[in-house]
Amino acid sequence: MKRYHFLIVILHWLMVPMIFMALFMGNEIANMANDIDFKIDRIDIHMKAGMLIAGLMLIRLLTRIFSKNPAEVDIGHPVLNKLGVWTHYLLYMLVFMIVASGISMSLGADIPGLILSSSTLPDSISDMPQRIAHGILTKILFVVLLGHIGASLYHQFIKKDGLFSRMWFGKR
């Protein structure tokens, strides 16, 4: 098996811009004062995009579980081999934990109710444990993503082992 299932490949490349946009947009929202009236509209879009990411990530995970995947990569050191595998698990886990903390924050502060009544956000949201967790997890995700991108560039341009083609379209 040379490549991942085409659904995994499509979802991988679709989710790259989606996740970076959610990180960027979330950061913009978090830096806005809570009493700005359009902040709640931005949060509405952010939450819908986050839920879409969660749904796509779930489809991707299920496809990965139930399809045949390329063999684990041998980088030449057992610790590095495991690091690669665990980074991929961590990426899935972080996305699901970010979504769970986002949903919990939204329900805890009744954000859907605030959206429906066009109210502004209460200041109390800033100290909610779910919000703090959401912020920390998104920062960890950003760092892990940089490591993931760095590792794939290393494989492509320094090791030149064609690893990139595993996450691209073509005969499997």
Ligand code: HEM
């Ligand atoms: C992979 C999906 C997601 C990513 C990457 C993401 C990213 C972010 C980031 C970077 C922040 C700023 C955190 C900070 O610096 O404090 C944020 C804020 C926020 N996120 Fe998400 N998020 C995601 C999913 C969700 C979901 C599913 C919900 C709710 C259903 C949600 C609700 C919120 C809310 C309400 C804020 C604003 C907090 C504030 O302004 O005080 N997020 N998000």
